[in-house]
Amino acid sequence: MEAPGAGTNVPSSHRIVRLPKRTLEFVPEGWRPSSKNFEATTEEKASAANGAVLRISVWDLELTSVPQARSFRPGETLVLVAIVEAVLGAGAEAVVYEAVEEPDLGRPGAAGHAGIEGLSRGLGQSRLEWRARLERIAEVFVLMPGTGTSSTMA
């Protein structure tokens, strides 16, 4: 499938997945993802280092399957799912397609790579205000059932 143009909006009805690299050691009953899963990784910060907009990496499930998305991130990851409309409603500025870099460009599922904009800490914004904003966005994501990274999953 042809990749949507970089920077174009992911349709609001689409589901997206975030794959945070965190080793899950224990999960209690009824746990929901916190904002820790939406802080920029070292790679994401590096991508934005040259003045580009900071985007938190996600995948559009209309264009990329969960196994395909996971293949781009070797190692253990969580799989957190949300609908774009809810993410925008929680305060994200945009969810836009973003081309993966070579040599991954032609790999299956590459077309669905996207990024959430508006999660960086604003100028003059306190750390607590920024964390609270991330929390509002985290609240619309859920852990995809059966996709935990540990035998401790309920």
Add this chain to the structure above:
Amino acid sequence: MLPNCEPEPLYSADATTDFEPAVESAGTQTSPQTSALRPRGAEGRVRRAPRQAALVAVGFVMFGVGGTTARGHGLTYEVAESLECTGNAVEPVAFDMESARWQSFLGRLAERLEDGVVSHQQHRQLLAIWHEARRMSPSVRRPAIFVSDEGVVQAEWSYLDFPGVVFTVDIYADGKLDWFFRDARIQVVDGSDEELDLLLPARAFELLASTFSKSDAQLV
């Protein structure tokens, strides 16, 4: 015995006041784990509570933190240093799957320490925070525990039935802490700001204990 494992509590001088120094009863041989937890009667002799004995008999011992059940037997429990360090303390609790998984996690945490995935400071901080939270509120819920890609141990109190409410603690390899609390219901946000903490402040424990304790209806 884990290397460099220091059993003294970080947060409360009386956090282990339910525990008395170990006294070996002559001629008694038990497994390493069961020998670490022994109820003591008023006469000072070490003996085993009926409930614990039954649990040992079926080869399955569960331990929790607090004192209610132990005192209910008219006994106090002593905890050997090894179990205190691995967090497998202190009292038998009602069986449920989450308790079992939590105990399994605590065992794996000790392995993570030995493997070098978790530092001694992280291990000690996490157990101290958990013990202090349970001391303040024995029914406080268990957190999700992660180790990030950067080696940060992260504890999260965040639940589907508590929308808008979260408490997180990041424990860095040197033991420094970054905590955050938000309760959207009452518009409260608190936590570390620009400086990391060496200890969780008392107000953090108060928020944790008062917000995430199970109600009577939720208790098993």
